[in-house]
Amino acid sequence: MKIGLTCYPTYGGSGAVATELGIALAARGHEVHFISYEHPFRLPHFLPRVYFHEVSIGTYPLFEYPPYDLALAVRMHDVVLAHELDLLHVHYAIPHATSAWIAKEMLREQGRRLPVVTTLHGTDITIVGQDQSYRAITHFSIEKSDRITAVSEWLRAETISTFACECPVEVIPNFVDPAVFDRTRHGAALRQELGGGLPVLMHISNFRPVKRVCDVVRIFARVRASRPCVLVMVGDGPDRHAAEEEARRLGVFADVRFLGKIDSVAPLLAAADVYVFPSESESFGLSALEALASGVPVVAAKVGGVPEVVRDGVTGALLPLGDIDGMAAATARFLEPAVWAAASAAATADARARFATADVVARYEALYADARAHVR
Ligand code: GMT
Secondary structure (H helix, E strand, C coil): CEEEEECCCCCCHHHHHHHHHHHHHHHCCCEEEEEECCCCCCCCCCCCCEEEEECCCCCCCCCCCCCHHHHHHHHHHHHHHHHCCCEEEEECCCCHHHHHHHHHHHHHHCCCCCCEEEEECCHHHHCHHHCCCCHHHHHHHHHHCCEEEECCHHHHHHHHHHHCCCCCEEECCCCECCCCCCCCCCCCHHHHHHHCCCCEEEEECCCCHHHCHHHHHHHHHHHHHHCCCEEEEECCCCCHHHHHHHHHHCCCHHHEEEEECCCCCHHHHCCCCEEEECCCCCCCCHHHHHHHHCCCCEEEECCCCHHHCCCECCCEEEECCCCHHHHHHHHHHHCCHHHHHHHHHHHHHHHHHHHEHHHHHHHHHHHHHHHHHCCC
8 A cells, every 4th residue: 555644753752653654655565655744753864665745834924824734735745646656644634634634625626636644642632622713624634634643541532522533443553563672682881881880760752741741850869868870861841941940940950861852762661670650741752652662661640541541550640730749659659570570571571562563553554444445
């Protein structure tokens, strides 16, 4: 099959999932065409059967806001024709599902019927989709998609209740490649490098307010008060400065390593002991899944789709949102060797059993076949 994939190319879960999906589809013999304004951050520069088409946004002095969504629609239309694509799969509703609908209608005029699959990732429904500026177009674009998927049961329910959707929303969860996120593949050297022999707590995100990175620092400070350990913060974003300030204020700055953005996080996760994930809202929590696959127990706030990923008391611990003391106590518990060993083994096994790439990608393939058979 020839598939067009559109996602945000920047650091974040939806772009990571779309890129990993494209790579997996190409490995299974499909031809994959990424269409976006930049090369997706997780996409290596060459892979067989993988192509990248950059959207160039024409400017004109009149345009205070150049219309990216239209330029994207035109690029989608052109790539579909030039490469005879069978289907477009867009990740994150706004503006990708809208652009895909425009491309679909342009192609219809030329007697070509193109199925569009939209995968909802979270904030496209919970934040952007509920902003009055985008609400109606989000609803419209979802309804116009041939197939809609959501990454968790929680997000499916949110979508249906937010828009009173008539259309079916299928849950296809995010996935993880056990060959990449593999503790045994990456040596212990990096753990030694990062922690100097001390336990390593880790957090990876885009440091947006929803991630509550200051809570990560507070949890660490509580754990650090009772035993030596280090915190590794991976990523960057609006709250980085606040997190650094909080670490200084709490007197733990010397034990916190702010690494900035790193594209390839598998070796880092393999060097971690506990993953700290106190987000205010998460439709899924891809980084938590990648931690689990790497044998790292996850301590998280019990929000959104996180309970569908982390098994409380088995592969991690789920605490009420903002319960810093509870999350610190759970983190400290996982640093006890016997508790850690059991949770780590359970985390790897559960991630592989429920979220392996091959199983999830096969579900997308079946969905594509169905969308092509029943294209509107
Ligand atoms: O977090 C965002 O602002 C958007 C989005 C992204 O592109 O990273 O994240 C969402 O999609 C991820 C991949 O499906 C999920 O793992 C994240 O939980 C979800 N973020 C939120 O729901 C806040």
